[in-house]
Amino acid sequence: MSLSFDFVQPAPEPAADRVTLFADVILPLPLPRLYTYRVPFELSDQVVIGGRVLVQFGAKRTLSCIVAAVHQTPPAAYQAKYILEFIDDAPVVTQPQLKLFGWIAEYYLCTLGEVINAALPSALKLSSESRVQLHPAYEPDNHPYPLGEQEQKVVDALSTGEEVGKSLTFTEVGEVLGIASFHKYIKSLMQKDVVFLFEHLKDKFSPKVVKKVRLAHRYVAEAALEELFGQLASKAKQLDVVMRYLQRVPVYQSEHANHRGLEKAALTSAPHLSPSAVNTLIKNGILEQFDQIVSRFPLDEDDAQANMHFTLSETQVEARDAVMREFQTKDIVLLHGVTGAGKTEIYIDLIKQALDGGGQVLYLLPEIALTAQIVTRLMRVFGSRLGVYHSKFSDNERVEVWNGVLSGRFQVVVGVRSAVFLPFDNLSLTIVDEEHESSYKQYDPAPRYNAREVALMMAHFQGSKTLLGSATPAVETYYQARAGRYGLVSLTKRFGEAGLPEIVLVDTRKSREQKTMLNHFTPELMAEMESKLAQQEQVILFQNRRGYAPFINCLDCGWIPKCTNCAVSLSYHKQAHELRCHYCGHHDRMPTQCPACGSRNVKTVGFGTEKIEDDLKVMLPQANVQRMDLDTTRAKNSYQQIISDFEQQKTNVLVGTQMVTKGLDFANVSLVGIINADSIIHYPDFRAHERAFQMFVQVSGRAGRKGKKGRVIIQTADPEQVIFDKVMRNDYLEFYEYEITQRREHGYPPFMRIIRLTVKHVDVTVGERAALLLTQELVNRLGREAVLGPEAPYIFRIRNFYLQEITIKLSREHTVLKAAKADVIAAMDIVRDQKEFKQVRLAADVDPM
DNA sequence: AGCACGCCGACT
């Protein structure tokens, strides 16, 4: 090659090593495919798989998305847009997570975007609608890092005007700076703790602040302190405070320690110190008071090696050893332990071992079982290594847990369903407690996943052992254990010699005939309640229906108010004095007279928790009755409050829905009443018996602890029903044998897999026609016998959409299942492509519960 | 999911 002496610079030849990278990204939208964007060449070394990038999607929208793959293949059919910015320099979604998310999308017939959407706390999902706010701790005059010109502009825009906590959207920030590429400034402002981001208005940052004090800077030197002692010689109270402060904070050893200070409460609420002396010291400038924003998950130094010791009972040791023995040959073990057998202690012991081995641990609990009781207990053992993931947490708190798992700060996480999405990469033990719980299954927005199954798959991918625990295992789970695919360990003895409760059936039909019913209570239940209360013992009553009455009825013309949007009658809620729909938000004022005929003869029919509570207050005036259902636990801490009141015996009777059946341990409860067992048994689906058995056994388990034998009274109109016999003897095995035979005969899980398709449309006939077409397409692919329906469900209209359901039964065999799912998707696509069905909504629910 | 483009009713 000859050198050219041209003065014109030749166009730069693309160097052989100049490769253009492309990134396939997952957008947080329900789109079936990944989208390919081009990586700006200068930024090639910044692409991180699992990191977030900012892209332009469509004409208007800017979205953050997750990089799923990086490659060098330019898309053939279109020109890829450039990635605008890189948000992370390390993955926020780990490789094992990406693999798991892919599995979820495939198995549960949804898109990766839907999985990402459910998985990421919304503060990790940025869009042009994301907002920035000045960090509450930011003080312009006292900030450690200098700000650049552009950064200052953003801060100025956020601090102009009177408004406190003013925020701007990304779009607005772009306008303020007048440039397109502004994310780097936001990023650096975030790193300097000047601003923070949030996605929804409700997520505005409200930090948890503690008041702290420290010694004023000029006293930190030893000589100055001596002088201070002199000044305070005649002020004993103040001197005491200063001495205590010096005792707690090693001021001499490090100035830094003084800077960190001490919680004010440590001085003001100490037994021999005077709070007013503390305030005088602050007033005189000897102590400085300041606010500190603290993590909601305190790194408690005193707690660091808090490994509280407790000893397992002999039975527990045996069970633990049996679990470990099973783990040597099996990856999954079912721990079948009666209620009150002390499974939690066994879990804690196993978690400790897993942590000692250096792995991560995920401990899943159903929503209602994740209480302060259990968290406190785990905190005491695992201290700051424990992360808690609860649905009532704010988004900021969720991000904190997410990042804590990524950084390794949290090695154990106890959490609800969605905790399976956390970024674990080295799981060694997964525990799914109460594995039979239906709240592990997400029903409405996709992904309609079962956290137990997802946890099993995650454990499989990461080589983790999984322990499933339950007193009443799901039939599917027990079947696997029986077949030898899962290890099985049974714990049949209750902890602390508490016997299993005695279960009594009372016939409500008989009582009705004899006219001895007292409202909805049989004389037997009433007498038993009175006797237990007289002995200062507590009572739990279970009624599986909230509100006062399921409907009201005009006695003169028969009018029953119905929801305008759904095919259900409206429930009467007495406290709110409203008629409410339990399926949509609809509510009306309770009418004083019948709107149809004007009669005042309108009566409530049936009963819910609210009526039980009301009646009891009249019938047992000496008792303190509390209700626990969706209506009384909506506020953030109300659930906790109700439980702690009951625990401290401020309340004697707890009336509630499902919520009272799970995982609550109260030592003083000696009676459990199930007010209407029949409403639980008579349910139109194949799991009705299983659900009823589980509910009865679980709620019975609340009775009798600490050596006291409990009593359970079940009210039913038909005591002859087969299920009672098994419940009364607490015979899970017998129940299982009966149920598994039924399932085999009728072709239900675990012998068959079920996929339920729901077709929704505002117009009945369009919905019906779409459902028929879908059925036909399914039959063509899967055969007539695999497809049931279409059929309108019992509640055939919800939120103004008419519903049709199709049930598909498939062989369990893996390859068959996979192929069948492809057929289901194809059939759904055919319906969707039909012009007249464009407005039809189709949803697939794999393994519905 | 949003957002633009496009084709039919009540209004400055």
Add this chain to the structure above:
DNA sequence: GTCGGCGTGCTC
């Protein structure tokens, strides 16, 4: 004559 209703299609 237009503004705007929401049906339809597309987004790298």
